[in-house]
Amino acid sequence: MHRYRSHNCGELRAADVDTDVRLSGWLHNRRDLGGILFIDLRDHYGLVQLVARPGTPAAEVLDKLTKETVVRVDGKVVSRGAENVNPELPTGEIEIEVSEVEVLGAAQQIPFTINADDGVNEEKRLEYRFLDLRRERMHRNIMLRSAVISAIRHKMTSLGFNEMATPILSATSPEGARDFVVPSRLHPGKFYALPQAPQQFKQLLMISGFDRYFQIAPCFRDEDARADRSPGEFYQLDVEMSFVEQEDVFGPIEQLMTELFEEFGGGRHVTSPFPRIPFREAMLKYGSDKPDLRAQLELVDITDVFEGSEFKAFAGKHVRALPVPAVQAQPRKFFDQLGDYAVQHGAKGLAWVRVGEDGSLTGPIAKFLTEENVKLLNERLGLEPGHAVFFGAGEFDEVSKIMGAVRVEAAKRAGHFEENVFRFCxxxxxxxxxxxxxxxxxxxxxxxxxxxxxxxxxxxxxxxxxxxxxxxxxxxxxxxxxxxxxxxxxxxxxxxxxxxxxxxxxxxxxxxxxxxxxxxxxxxxxxxIAPGVDRIVMLLADEPNIRETIAFPLNGNAQDLMMGAPTELEEARLKELHLNVRKPQVK
CATH class of the missing domain: 3.30.930.10 (Bira Bifunctional Protein; Domain 2)
Known part of the structure; x- marks a missing residue:
C-alpha cells in the first residue's frame, strides 16, 4: 500500500464498503458521542468521516490531537446505515473505522476556525492566509480561478490565438499609473520597471508579423486598493490582433465571455449579443460608463424642462429624472431611505414626486412644479398612476454619479432588478x-x-x-x-x-x-483588449471583494502580512545596488 494513501478523502462510496484503505489529511472537526470519536478528515478532494471506538489505540491518539493536525489513518470502510447517512456529503453513505493513526504534521492551536466562518477580520485572515485558504469557500474560489484560466487558454487557442510571453523587466510605461521600479546593479543609478501591462510589447508583436496573440499576463501598478482592484499586482487576459476593426475584436471576446460565464456561472443566464452603448448615451441613461444593466430603469435628461424655472433647486442646473413604475404600495420609508442613500453618495438630498390615481403629482417638490413642468414631465417620462420620479440637479458629472447609484438602488428596492443573470455590454x-x-x-x-x-x-x-x-x-x-x-x-x-x-x-x-x-x-x-482575470473570477464566484479570489493578495495598504513585505534592505545590499534611502521626516 502507498506510504500515505490508497484513496483520497472525497472518492469513497457505498461500493467501497469492507475495503481496507489508507487516507491522509487534516483533522477538520471532532465530535465525542458517548466515548465514540467521530472525526472529519479533509484533503484537497473532499471530506470523509472517521470513527474511533473507545479504548482503541486510534481513539487515544485522535482524542489528543488539535484540529488541523495532519494525519495518516488506516481503516476499513463501513456503511453508516440509512438513519445516519449525510446526503449533503458525497462520502455521506460511509465512514472509516480507524485501526491505526500516524501523525504527519502536528498543529498548534489555530488562531481562527477553519470549519466555519467565525467572523475573523481580514487582516488576521491575510496574516494566516495558508490557513484561510483551507476554508471551503476560499479553496473553492481558488480552484474556480484555476479552472477559469485553464478554460481561457483552451478557448483562446481554439479561436486561433497564440500564447506568447513578454518581458517582466522593462522600461517605464506610459500607462498612467505609477510604476514599480527595480534598481539595476550593473547600471548604477538606472532602474527597470515592472510592466503595468504588456501594451507596447504586444503591439510590437503585431508589427513583427504575428497575427493573434494572447497571454495570461501579470501586471504591476503602484496604485491604491479598491473592492474590485488589488494593489500591486493583478492578472489580465492580454489580447492583440492584426488587420482588425472594432467589431473584429468584439467577436472572439464576446464568444469567449459568453462560453466562460455559461460554463462557470452556476446556471446564471448570459445575455447575448452584448449591446453596444455609446459613452455619452451611457452617462445620460445610466449615470455611469460601467452600467449595471440588471437594473431595469433608465435616467432621463430633463434639463430643458426647467430652463428659466423659478424653482431655485433646479434653475440653471443639469437635471436628471429617474422614473420608477409600480411604487404605489411603497411606504414613505421607501422614499426616505433612497434619500439617505443619495446623501451617502454625495447628494444634499433627493427630490421626488409620486403620481396619483388621477394623474396628479404629490410629494415634497410637487408644489414648485408649474402646469407646464407637469405637462412636459408627463410627455417625456411617460408617467402613469403608481409611478414615482426622483430628481437630481447640479453639475453633469456630479449628478451622473449620484443618480447612477440611485438608479441601481431604486431598482433593487422596487423590484426592477434582474437576479441570477450576467448582463454584458x-x-x-x-x-x-x-x-x-x-x-x-x-x-x-x-x-x-x-x-x-x-x-x-x-x-x-x-x-x-x-x-x-x-x-x-x-x-x-x-x-x-x-x-x-x-x-x-x-x-x-x-x-x-x-x-x-x-x-x-x-x-x-x-x-x-x-x-x-x-x-x-x-x-x-x-x-x-485585456480583460481582468481577477475581476472575471470575482463575478463568477459572486464575491464582493477581489481579494477573495486571489491566493496571496496584498492588503489594502499594499502589504503582504504573511511574508512581511515590503521589507527594508540591509546596508550591504543597498550599497551593492548603489542606493541611499531617504525616509520621510516624522512630523
Missing part, C-alpha cells in the same frame, strides 16, 4: 479629448494611443471635443472588465493627436521613440 465611442476644468487645457480623456475616428482629417478639421476614439470597454453587471482600443499605428496621426493635447514633436519622439521607430518600418492596423 460594450461601451463605445469614448471622447478622444476633454477640457481640464482648472486649466482649460485640452487633454486626452481615455487612451492617448487609440486611433481617432476619422483619422488625421478629423484631427486637422474638427473641434477636438467632438472627436471620438476607437476605444471600448467591456462591462458586466456594473463591473468594468477591461478597456481596449484600435491602436494608432500611423506616426503622423500619433504626432498630431499629441500635438492637440499640448505635446510638441520632440517630446513625443523622445518619450515614445521605440514605438514610433517600429511604426515607421511598416505597422499593420491592429487592436486589442
Amino acid at each position: 460594450w461601451i463605445v465611442d469614448f471622447p478622444m479629448y476633454e477640457r481640464d476644468e482648472d486649466t482649460g487645457k485640452i487633454d486626452f480623456s481615455h487612451n492617448p494611443f487609440s486611433m481617432p475616428q476619422g483619422g488625421l482629417e478629423a484631427l486637422e478639421n474638427e473641434d477636438p471635443l467632438d472627436i471620438l476614439g476607437w476605444q471600448y470597454d467591456i462591462v458586466c453587471n456594473g463591473v468594468e472588465l477591461s478597456s481596449g482600443a484600435i491602436r494608432n499605428h500611423e506616426p503622423d496621426i500619433m504626432l498630431k493627436a499629441f500635438e492637440i493635447a499640448g505635446y510638441d514633436r520632440d517630446t513625443v519622439e523622445e518619450k515614445f521613440a521605440g514605438m514610433l521607430r517600429a511604426f515607421r518600418f511598416g505597422a499593420p492596423p491592429h487592436g486589442g
Whole structure:
C-alpha cells in the first residue's frame, strides 16, 4: 500500500464498503458521542468521516490531537446505515473505522476556525492566509480561478490565438499609473520597471508579423486598493490582433465571455449579443460608463424642462429624472431611505414626486412644479398612476454619479432588478479629448494611443471635443472588465493627436521613440483588449471583494502580512545596488 494513501478523502462510496484503505489529511472537526470519536478528515478532494471506538489505540491518539493536525489513518470502510447517512456529503453513505493513526504534521492551536466562518477580520485572515485558504469557500474560489484560466487558454487557442510571453523587466510605461521600479546593479543609478501591462510589447508583436496573440499576463501598478482592484499586482487576459476593426475584436471576446460565464456561472443566464452603448448615451441613461444593466430603469435628461424655472433647486442646473413604475404600495420609508442613500453618495438630498390615481403629482417638490413642468414631465417620462420620479440637479458629472447609484438602488428596492443573470455590454465611442476644468487645457480623456475616428482629417478639421476614439470597454453587471482600443499605428496621426493635447514633436519622439521607430518600418492596423482575470473570477464566484479570489493578495495598504513585505534592505545590499534611502521626516 502507498506510504500515505490508497484513496483520497472525497472518492469513497457505498461500493467501497469492507475495503481496507489508507487516507491522509487534516483533522477538520471532532465530535465525542458517548466515548465514540467521530472525526472529519479533509484533503484537497473532499471530506470523509472517521470513527474511533473507545479504548482503541486510534481513539487515544485522535482524542489528543488539535484540529488541523495532519494525519495518516488506516481503516476499513463501513456503511453508516440509512438513519445516519449525510446526503449533503458525497462520502455521506460511509465512514472509516480507524485501526491505526500516524501523525504527519502536528498543529498548534489555530488562531481562527477553519470549519466555519467565525467572523475573523481580514487582516488576521491575510496574516494566516495558508490557513484561510483551507476554508471551503476560499479553496473553492481558488480552484474556480484555476479552472477559469485553464478554460481561457483552451478557448483562446481554439479561436486561433497564440500564447506568447513578454518581458517582466522593462522600461517605464506610459500607462498612467505609477510604476514599480527595480534598481539595476550593473547600471548604477538606472532602474527597470515592472510592466503595468504588456501594451507596447504586444503591439510590437503585431508589427513583427504575428497575427493573434494572447497571454495570461501579470501586471504591476503602484496604485491604491479598491473592492474590485488589488494593489500591486493583478492578472489580465492580454489580447492583440492584426488587420482588425472594432467589431473584429468584439467577436472572439464576446464568444469567449459568453462560453466562460455559461460554463462557470452556476446556471446564471448570459445575455447575448452584448449591446453596444455609446459613452455619452451611457452617462445620460445610466449615470455611469460601467452600467449595471440588471437594473431595469433608465435616467432621463430633463434639463430643458426647467430652463428659466423659478424653482431655485433646479434653475440653471443639469437635471436628471429617474422614473420608477409600480411604487404605489411603497411606504414613505421607501422614499426616505433612497434619500439617505443619495446623501451617502454625495447628494444634499433627493427630490421626488409620486403620481396619483388621477394623474396628479404629490410629494415634497410637487408644489414648485408649474402646469407646464407637469405637462412636459408627463410627455417625456411617460408617467402613469403608481409611478414615482426622483430628481437630481447640479453639475453633469456630479449628478451622473449620484443618480447612477440611485438608479441601481431604486431598482433593487422596487423590484426592477434582474437576479441570477450576467448582463454584458460594450461601451463605445469614448471622447478622444476633454477640457481640464482648472486649466482649460485640452487633454486626452481615455487612451492617448487609440486611433481617432476619422483619422488625421478629423484631427486637422474638427473641434477636438467632438472627436471620438476607437476605444471600448467591456462591462458586466456594473463591473468594468477591461478597456481596449484600435491602436494608432500611423506616426503622423500619433504626432498630431499629441500635438492637440499640448505635446510638441520632440517630446513625443523622445518619450515614445521605440514605438514610433517600429511604426515607421511598416505597422499593420491592429487592436486589442485585456480583460481582468481577477475581476472575471470575482463575478463568477459572486464575491464582493477581489481579494477573495486571489491566493496571496496584498492588503489594502499594499502589504503582504504573511511574508512581511515590503521589507527594508540591509546596508550591504543597498550599497551593492548603489542606493541611499531617504525616509520621510516624522512630523
